[in-house]
Amino acid sequence: MEIEIATIGGYEEVGRQMTAVRAGDNIVVFDxxxxxSKVLIHDNIATxxxxxxxxxxxxxxxxxxxxxxxxxxxxxxxxxxxxxxHIGAISKLxxxxxxxxxxxxxxxxxxKNEIQDEGKFDVQNDLLEMDAGETMKIGERCELEFVNVTHxxxxxxxxxxxxxxxxxxxxxxxxxxxxxxxxxxIDMERFREIGRQGNGVLCYIxxxxxxxxxxxxxxxxxxxxxLQDVMRSLEEYDGGIVATTFSSHIARVTSLVExxxxxxxxxxxxxxxxxxxxxxAERIGAATxxxxxxxxxxxxxxxRTFKRIMDEGKxxxxxxxTGHQGEPRAMLTRMGRGETPYELDQGDKxxxxxxxxxxxxxxxxxxxxxxxxxxxxxxxxxxxxxxxHLAQEGHYAMLDALQPQHVIPAHQNMSxxxxxxxxxxxxxxxxxxxxxxxxxxxxxxxx
Numbered sequence: 001m002e003i004e005i006a007t008i009g010g011y012e013e014v015g016r017q018m019t020a021v022r023a024g025d026n027i028v029v030f031d032x033x034x035x036x037s038k039v040l041i042h043d044n045i046a047t048x049x050x051x052x053x054x055x056x057x058x059x060x061x062x063x064x065x066x067x068x069x070x071x072x073x074x075x076x077x078x079x080x081x082x083x084x085x086h087i088g089a090i091s092k093l094x095x096x097x098x099x100x101x102x103x104x105x106x107x108x109x110x111x112k113n114e115i116q117d118e119g120k121f122d123v124q125n126d127l128l129e130m131d132a133g134e135t136m137k138i139g140e141r142c143e144l145e146f147v148n149v150t151h152x153x154x155x156x157x158x159x160x161x162x163x164x165x166x167x168x169x170x171x172x173x174x175x176x177x178x179x180x181x182x183x184x185x186i187d188m189e190r191f192r193e194i195g196r197q198g199n200g201v202l203c204y205i206x207x208x209x210x211x212x213x214x215x216x217x218x219x220x221x222x223x224x225x226x227l228q229d230v231m232r233s234l235e236e237y238d239g240g241i242v243a244t245t246f247s248s249h250i251a252r253v254t255s256l257v258e259x260x261x262x263x264x265x266x267x268x269x270x271x272x273x274x275x276x277x278x279x280x281a282e283r284i285g286a287a288t289x290x291x292x293x294x295x296x297x298x299x300x301x302x303x304r305t306f307k308r309i310m311d312e313g314k315x316x317x318x319x320x321x322t323g324h325q326g327e328p329r330a331m332l333t334r335m336g337r338g339e340t341p342y343e344l345d346q347g348d349k350x351x352x353x354x355x356x357x358x359x360x361x362x363x364x365x366x367x368x369x370x371x372x373x374x375x376x377x378x379x380x381x382x383x384x385x386x387x388x389h390l391a392q393e394g395h396y397a398m399l400d401a402l403q404p405q406h407v408i409p410a411h412q413n414m415s416x417x418x419x420x421x422x423x424x425x426x427x428x429x430x431x432x433x434x435x436x437x438x439x440x441x442x443x444x445x446x447x
Contacts, residue, residue, distance in 0.1 A: 001141065001164050003202060003447040006070055007438045009033065009062030010172075010411055014359060015085040017172060017411065018062035018093075019205060023163040025072045026139035029097070030159060030170045030205075031079055034088025035060050037361035040327060048119040052092040061089035064096070066441050074099040075138050077125065080172055081156035082110040082248055082277075091118035100126035102136065104146065106155035109280045132157050132187070147194075148187045150177035150220070152388030153248045154286055160194060165447045166202030167194050169402060172411055173207045175217040175387065176394045181224055181251035182287060188401060195402040203446055204404035207411040209389035212419035216393035223386040224255045227353055230384055231259040240314035240348035241265065242378075244324040244332050245385075247273035250281045252353055253320060257289060260318035268305060271322030271331045272297040302331065306341040314348075324354035325362045326369030333365075336372030346377035353384045392423055399427050406446055408436045 001024045010017035015035030021028050038060040039045055047055060055061045067074075074097040079087045087107065091114045094101060101111055108129050115123045130136060132148035132155075141164055146157040151174050161168040169191075178185045195201050210217065234241055245252045253269070260267035267290075269278055275297030281287035296302050309317045319342065323332025332350070334340050350373055356366040370380055390398065399407075407424055409417045417437060429435040436444055 001447065002445065003163060003165050003168070004070060005168070005203060005205070005408060005444045005446065006066055007408065007410070007440065007442050007444065008064055008066060009440055010085070011438050011442075012413055012440050014209065014357065014411060014416075016060065016062050016089065017086050018064065018089070019170060019410070020067060020070060020074075021161050021168050021170075022070045022072045023142050023161060023168075024139065026142055027070055027072045027074045028138060028144060028161050029074055029077045029099070031086040031172065032062065032077065032089040032093050033083075033085040036084055036088070037359050040365070041361050048091070048117050051120060055089075055092060061092055063441060064093055066443065069443060076136070076144060077101045078144070078159045079103050079107055079111060080159060080170065081151055081153050082107045083153055083173070086172070087111055087114060091115050091123055092121060094125050095121050095123045097125070100128045102128045102130050102144070104131060104155040104157055105129055105284055106281060106286050109284055110277070113276060113280070132184070147190050148184055149174035150180045150183070150186045151175065152246060152252075154183050154250050154281065163202065164199070166199035166405065169194065169201055169204045169404070171204055171206045171398065173209070173389055175390055176397060177219045179219045179221040181220045181255060188397075191398070191401040195404075201402045201404040203406040203408060204398070204402050205408045205410050206395065206398070206420065207389055208409045208417055208420040209411050210387055210391045211395060211409070211412070211416065211423065213391040215391050217389065217391045218386045220251050220386060223252065223353070223384070226384050227252070227255050228259050230351060230381055231263055234349055235263040237349065238315045239345060240342070241318055241351070242332065242335070242349070243318060243320045243351040243353060244322065245320070245353040246324060247271065247277045247322055250278065250287050253278055254287055254289070256318070256320050256353065257293060261290070265318040266292070266316055267318045267320055268294040268296070268309075269320050270296055270302050270305060274320065274322050303341055310341055310343065314342075323369060324352055325357060326365035326367070328365065333369050333372070336369055336376060338376065344373065344376035344378045348378045349381060350378045351381045351384055355383050355385045355387065392419065395420065395423055396427070399424070406434045406436060408438060408444070
């Protein structure tokens with residue numbers, strides 16, 4: 001059986017992930033993502049009303065026209081988790097394929113939200129829910145399996161396409177976390193089984209976000225402990241405390257809500273994406289929040305909440321807001337510009353429970369946001385966070401578990417691949433033979 005890998009998006013940048021695997025006459029597409037920085041660089045752009053070709057030309061979504069060169073039929077579209085760089089183009093591209101969208105429950109709910117917000121295309125693909133540990137048939141001779149992984153969003157999986165030639169493991173995005181705050185630990189036992197059963201692993205496609213970082217990525221339990229320590233240190237502060245994190249990071253939001261209560265403050269979630277992700281997690285039973293927790297996404301509701309906080313006293317509240325990357329229209333950035341009823345005073349605390357994504361647009365916006373907050377008198381607690389991606393020791397562990405015949409680095413640009421090339425080389429892989437450095441729009445034939 002012929003096996004081809006089309007590296008469509010995410011092989012020259014962090015963002016707009018999309019990979020297609022052809023096994024004989026059957027094709028499975030992994031991820032359809034957005035490069036958010038290509039959108040944020042424009043002012044007040046509304047992607048939901050834009051045509052896919054315009055977004056392709058902007059570099060915002062994958063150029064999937066290379067799919068016409070694959071001889072087969074798409075059997076499934078499989079987003080690995082709910083981050084926009086993995087699901088943000090589904091509403092623009094999925095309607096081109098007569099195939100179901102297959103995802104875990106939380107991811108599928110977020111995909112539904114994307115489809116409902118779409119204003120240009122009518123996406124009618126079937127939506128199939130599949131949990132980690134489950135499988136589905138792909139054609140007559142292949143099988144799709146979901147393996148549970150841990151990441152900075154709940155319900156993340158690594159999909160595996162089992163073929164007669166061996167397994168193709170799509171390894172974006174994860175960290176090896178044995179003590180997650182929400183959900184089950186990463187299923188390393190199953191990865192080891194896949195590496196040693198049948199014909200083993202034909203190809204491993206790996207996220208290289210932190211491949212240049214030594215050591216291993218700590219557990220989310222470590223970030224929770226760091227956050228608790230910071231919050232406890234502020235227990236006696238009688239001014240304003242504001243926190244921000246990834247809206248999709250339900251485990252981190254849950255910790256912020258809990259620790260706010262512990263120090264006698266009422267948490268409140270503010271911002272459209274904060275309401276969307278946490279509200280979705282609560283609705284499907286993936287997370288539990290206090291009954292009195294307010295979640296507000298509309299501007300008028302947010303401003304009313306800010307006014308109430310100012311009237312009743314900032315010392316009684318912990319607003320958890322959007323804006324951890326300094327996004328121009330996010331709540332925290334607006335607070336820094338003095339555009340909200342919430343007034344920052346000298347000495348007020350702002351907790352960034354997030355790391356800036358290493359990309360020039362994000363770095364510039366985050367720098368500007370912190371400067372604006374400082375001009376208002378705020379004091380910043382930075383990087384109370386652990387990454388959701390493997391560092392070098394995690395990559396060694398995955399190569400040892402899977403023992404793949406071929407490896408394809410992804411989720412970075414060429415300089416970002418360098419650390420992974422070095423460590424894979426130390427394990428016996430060689431560029432051009434079984435270590436394939438590729439770019440967007442290429443097709444690799446493995447068998």
